[in-house]
Amino acid sequence: MKLTEIAVESLQQVIQELSQSEINLLMEKPKYAQHGDLSFPCFSLAKIKKQPPPKIAIEIASQLKDEFIEKAEAVGPYVNIFFKKDKVQQHVVKNIMDQTNNYGNLNIGKQETVVLDLSSPNIAKPFSMGHLRSTVIGNSIANILEKCGYNTVRINYLGDWGTQFGKLIAAYIKWGDDETIQRSPIPELLKLYVRFHEEAAIDPSLEDEGRLWFKKLEDGEERAVALWKWFREESLNEFNKIYQLLGVTFDSNQGEAFYNDKMEKVVSLLAEKGLLEESNGAKVIQMDDSTSLPPCLIKKSDGATLYATRDLAAALYRKEMYHFSKALYIVGQEQTIHFQQIKAVLKKAGFEWSEEMYHISFGLLLKDGKKMSTRKGKIVLLxxxxxxxxxxxxxxxxxxxxxxxxxxxxxxxxxxxxxxxxxxxxxxxxxxxxxxxxxxxxxxxxxxxxxxxxxxxxxxxxxxxxxxxxxxxxxxxxxxxxxxxxxxxxxxxxxxxxxxxxxxxxxxxxxxxxxxxxxxxxxxxxxxxxxxxxxxxxxxxxxxxxxxxxxxxxxxxxxxxx
Structure with a gap:
């Protein structure tokens, strides 16, 4: 029951000069309850009727009738509308009790599928408060979508690939102690990660070492892969404890690594469409001038892939797998340009469905007014x-x-x-x-x-x-x-x-x-x-x-x- 609609329909019976949509735009909610539940200002009718607004208000108020309207009062240029409290309440309560938990359900989704990319913590790091926002915002949006008649697919796109794992492996090999790490895997791995960045600030050559180990991981080098798998398994065990406490479940835990064997296909596809360009040995896609976006880096000069390559592969896979009508990425606002690039590349490649990809961004979770940073060890463990x-x-x-x-x-x-x-x-x-x-x-x-x-x-x-x-x-x-x-x-x-x-x-x-x-x-x-x-x-x-x-x-x- 929309009270505004009742008032608008009743007013339109009296005011022939305005359409329902025009009346609706003029409706106001009085500041004080004694002035009614809704109010209609008569100023716009003064020119049409060639009468002063207060006189028009008296005329309208005297004619306004509906089974749910108790009275209408003219106060200066306004028509103040009062509803029958008991009758409206009876109708509202009956409506809620008839539907119980279905009250508020909207069938606007028509069982179409929406995929949601949410939470997505990085393995080998603790689940910090910084990951909380994506998790709870994404989970809630999925619940609301289901109430609106959509089918949802919740995807935990784990950060289980990238140069940071080369750095972690390098740190583990340099300073790691097996016994200590076995006792307390995640906190110890975090210490190694933080130490790597502290040492790299003094000795920049460590960065090269980290990149080298990630290249070995990409190439399937046995020791690198074994360490990576161990880091991933321990992390998932820790994450699942958190998700259980939060009451959050996922339909898929396919992380970035899942797309390793799907990225070359994406690179080939982009090349076939004539979109790839050389730039200092790297492969890039230029953005249209109208977007003001920087070029999208697809492959580094050393042949290593990037976030963009994987996210393009993930988008194509999810479309083929789930036939989604919408894809939502619940990721912090600092990734805005990245997602604009992904969407723009897919559009240039001719995938019109990219219009239904949405970056659901959010602000930071702050501690003492500052961003929490895993790299500097300034985190609060969830x-x-x-x-x-x-x-x-x-x-x-x-x-x-x-x-x-x-x-x-x-x-x-x-x-x-x-x-x-x-x-x-x-x-x-x-x-x-x-x-x-x-x-x-x-x-x-x-x-x-x-x-x-x-x-x-x-x-x-x-x-x-x-x-x-x-x-x-x-x-x-x-x-x-x-x-x-x-x-x-x-x-x-x-x-x-x-x-x-x-x-x-x-x-x-x-x-x-x-x-x-x-x-x-x-x-x-x-x-x-x-x-x-x-x-x-x-x-x-x-x-x-x-x-x-x-x-x-x-x-x-x-x-x-x-």
Whole structure:
């Protein structure tokens, strides 16, 4: 039920001079509730009707009628429209209860396939907080796409190839100790990686050594390949622990190395199409002048491949494998030029489907206002953060509800949820300051606040021993009305989130819902036995449905008790 559409259609019955779309563009939402739910300014009609706007407003207000409109008032040049709270509420609650978890579903995807390239950490390095954004943003977008009727393929495009592995192998051979690394593989490999860059700053010849070892790896040299496989296996074991805690799953873990035997085919294809040029011994593709992009490097002068070569091979493989209608790359904004080049090369090569490839970029995760850097060792390990968040959540539960059942599971849900929500409540292009203390607050715009509101709603329903039943009449108070309007626009919020590939639209809306619900909670006695009891509990139930579904779309759990 779109209240704006009801108002526009009713106004158009009275205003013959304007189309519905023209009326819709003029509609306003009054700043104060006492001025109505919607407002129509009459200034644009003054020239047409050759009458002053206040007179036109009186004329329109006197004729405006609809089964859901309670009254229309002329206030100066405005027509203020008030809806029938109880009737609208009855309709909204019935709609939510009829659909339950399907409320807000949109069939705009028509079962088309969307592939999402997300998370994609580098092997042989710890899973840091810096990888969190791609993981949770991508997972949430996939959930929203599914709610909108798309099939999704989540791809963890592991960073398991490239010059950095030559550097790591060189560092391992120079300074690695087998016994130490066996005991604690990832932290020790990180130390070696950081040491390599520290030493290379003093002795630049180390960089050449790193490149040489990567060339050996590309050529299949036995020792290089054995070390690389070991690094990859240990890394995947570590990553899977994190993904399990986050509740994130993938349809594919094919990393960059998977495309090693597919890159020459891409290079040949580009050559056949006359796109490759020589440049100082390297192979490049010139970009069109209109793009202002630098040339795209396909092969280095030593014959080594690059990110671009692999990403082109991956795009072609995924199109052939999954027949996608859209391909989303959830990767930081520092890769913007790279993805513009990939898209431009595919378009020059005649692949029109490249128009449906989208770089879903996002800002940095900051620590003390600075970017986290693996190379300099300035990282915050995600697993440690999750464990700390769970422990703090457990302490909160012990303090507030020591008799709670499943305390450990609820602590996990709250701790992990706090981290996810702290990220997703921010518009993805904004950088986010990491703060565990802020994440875990039970008040304000936090995950625990939303989860606690859901648990509160479920507690009311349990105490009221309420079961789903028809809501025969609605409520008329202003607090429940504000909540009803927020629940009513939920399908439009989903639409907006998918249009912009932006989970923060849902996170912000559900904060508004929770704040409105808690304002109502402070004013209302839900369990009083009177003729409005079922109406109150029906609205509580409807609110719980919208909160739970929103949490699911964000990739979070909804604890029944906290």
């Amino acid at each position: 697993e440690q953060v999750i464990e700390e968040a769970i422990q703090l959540a457990k302490q909160n539960i012990e303090n507030k509800n020591p008799n709670l059942q499943n305390k450990l599971e609820v602590a996990r849900q709250v701790g992990v949820g706090s981290i996810i929500f702290h990220d997703l409540k921010n518009y993805r292009l904004h950088s986010v300051e990491f703060s565990l203390e802020d994440m875990l607050k039970f008040e304000g715009e936090t995950g625990p606040y939303v989860q606690y509101t859901y648990a509160r709603a479920k507690s009311i329903l349990r105490k009221g021993e309420w079961s789903v039943q028809e809501m025969k009449e609605g409520l008329n108070d202003s607090y429940s009305w504000e909540l009803t309007k927020l629940l009513n626009v939920y399908p439009q919020i989903i639409q907006k989130a998918i249009n912009n590939f932006d989970p923060s639209t849902i996170a912000k809306h559900i904060i508004d819902v929770c704040q409105s619900f808690n304002s109502w909670y402070a004013q209302e006695k839900f369990l009083v036995v009177d003729e409005k009891r079922n109406a109150r509990l029906s609205l509580v139930y409807s609110t719980s449905i919208v909160i739970k579904e929103s949490l699911y779309l964000l990739g979070m759990d909804a604890p029944e008790e906290m």
